[in-house]
Amino acid sequence: MSEGKVITCRAAVAWKPQEPFKIEEIQVDPPKAGEVRVKVIHTGICHSDVSACSGKFIGVQFPVVVGHEASGIVESVGDGVENFKTGDHVITLFLPQCNKCRVCQKGNSNACLEFMGAQIRGVMPDGTSRISCRGETLYTFVGCSTFAEYTVVSEMNLAKINTNAPMEKVCLLSCGISTGYGSAVNTAGVTKGSTVAVWGLGTLGLAAIMGSKNAGATTIIGVDINPEKFKLAGELGATDFVNPKELTEPVEKYLMEKYGGAIDYTIECVGQVATMTQAFESCALGNGVCVLVGVADVTALLNISPASFLLGKVLKGCLFGSYKSKDAIPQLVEDFMNNKFNIDKFITHSLKLDDVNEGFDMLKSGKSIRSIINF
Ligand SMILES: NC(=O)c1ccc[n+]([C@@H]2O[C@H](COP(=O)([O-])OP(=O)(O)OC[C@H]3O[C@@H](n4cnc5c(N)ncnc54)[C@H](O)[C@@H]3O)[C@@H](O)[C@H]2O)c1
Numbered sequence: 155m156s157e158g159k160v161i162t163c164r165a166a167v168a169w170k171p172q173e174p175f176k177i178e179e180i181q182v183d184p185p186k187a188g189e190v191r192v193k194v195i196h197t198g199i200c201h202s203d204v205s206a207c208s209g210k211f212i213g214v215q216f217p218v219v220v221g222h223e224a225s226g227i228v229e230s231v232g233d234g235v236e237n238f239k240t241g242d243h244v245i246t247l248f249l250p251q252c253n254k255c256r257v258c259q260k261g262n263s264n265a266c267l268e269f270m271g272a273q274i275r276g277v278m279p280d281g282t283s284r285i286s287c288r289g290e291t292l293y294t295f296v297g298c299s300t301f302a303e304y305t306v307v308s309e310m311n312l313a314k315i316n317t318n319a320p321m322e323k324v325c326l327l328s329c330g331i332s333t334g335y336g337s338a339v340n341t342a343g344v345t346k347g348s349t350v351a352v353w354g355l356g357t358l359g360l361a362a363i364m365g366s367k368n369a370g371a372t373t374i375i376g377v378d379i380n381p382e383k384f385k386l387a388g389e390l391g392a393t394d395f396v397n398p399k400e401l402t403e404p405v406e407k408y409l410m411e412k413y414g415g416a417i418d419y420t421i422e423c424v425g426q427v428a429t430m431t432q433a434f435e436s437c438a439l440g441n442g443v444c445v446l447v448g449v450a451d452v453t454a455l456l457n458i459s460p461a462s463f464l465l466g467k468v469l470k471g472c473l474f475g476s477y478k479s480k481d482a483i484p485q486l487v488e489d490f491m492n493n494k495f496n497i498d499k500f501i502t503h504s505l506k507l508d509d510v511n512e513g514f515d516m517l518k519s520g521k522s523i524r525s526i527i528n529f
């Protein structure tokens with residue numbers, strides 16, 4: 155029985171920004187009050203993990219264990235935890251749902267204020283860490299730190315799932331697929347017969363395309379500088395494809411002309427100021443809605459004309475596809491099991507923890523959509 159004891163296990167540690175991970179033995183303390191220790195079973199590699207290791211992501215402190223797209227099994231729970239028990243199948247949530255803060259108590263937003271608290275500073279809600287390596291404190295990433303065989307999370311960063319759900323697939327509901335899908339069906343509110351354009355055809359953008367299709371959009375434009383992404387985008391619902399590198403004019407001008415200035419929804423899933431601006435410029439005057447999903451460098455600023463707002467354009471952004479994280483996950487798992495959307499097509503590689511640097515390189519070079527690390 156490991157309950158109540160420190161667990162020594164393997165993890166990928168990022169000691170410094172922009173350096174490869176080192177696979178280390180780390181110590182994982184028992185969970186304190188309101189916390190849960192999870193045996194990680196599968197974890198995806200998301201672009202936010204890559205950005206976190208670049209050192210330009212909001213709040214990330216080093217040395218850190220990143221990773222947040224995980225499924226696992228509860229090993230033990232801390233005092234006062236009533237909704238989880240040893241053996242439960244769970245999914246980690248980078249966006250907490252505390253159910254206590256002002257935002258959680260209102261129905262109209264999912265941006266739990268705990269996200270911007272201790273979590274963004276890389277520690278547990280009590281301000282300390284549960285993970286260390288050779289006596290040195292390691293920081294957590296967005297409350298999850300799943301590139302490790304075990305992790306401790308606050309119960310507000312955890313959702314219980316159906317034990318029949320395939321854990322090697324539904325781990326992707328903990329971030330990439332839910333966020334992209336929700337950005338279309340919730341944040342943008344894509345309607346039947348509409349035209350949608352999506353920038354960036356990684357997991358987030360592809361899931362936005364899948365959501366747009368399920369919401370009844372009839373024209374779905376995939377925009378990416380890597381044309382190898384177009385085939386899968388087409389399989390998931392994209393009808394038109396644009397490679398900005400092949401154009402002789404700016405992509406927003408091309409889209410305005412080709413679609414008569416009538417793109418109802420634009421969704422940015424890259425994380426660069428340039429593509430965010432293109433997406434905003436490309437949505438329709440009068441009623442166009444632009445949704446920012448990509449995460450830009452912490453110092454980035456947008457430069458847009460306020461007149462666009464007077465002329466009816468809407469600019470929004472979302473975390474986790476505007477889903478209230480804990481409430482939404484069980485239903486998303488059921489929806490996947492009832493074939494309402496696809497996960498299999500997103501999983502291009504299966505890796506071991508030792509291959510994590512290779513997994514990062516494949517995501518950065520566009521060779522993978524999602525690599526899953528299997529423990
Ligand atoms: N808002 C949220 O809650 C949330 C959650 C998870 C991830 N994200 C962010 O979403 C973004 C996408 O994540 P991902 O895992 O799908 O990434 P990814 O690396 O798999 O995909 C990014 C895609 O963008 C394309 N791209 C790069 N430059 C481009 C350009 N100039 N024009 C068009 N396409 C371009 C790449 O070729 C690639 O296909 C990241 O910024 C990530 O941090 C946000």
Ligand SMILES: [Zn+2]
Pocket residue numbers: 250251252253254255256257258259265266267268
């Ligand atoms: Zn909250």
Ligand SMILES: [Zn+2]
Pocket residue numbers: 200201202203222223329330
């Ligand atoms: Zn993510």
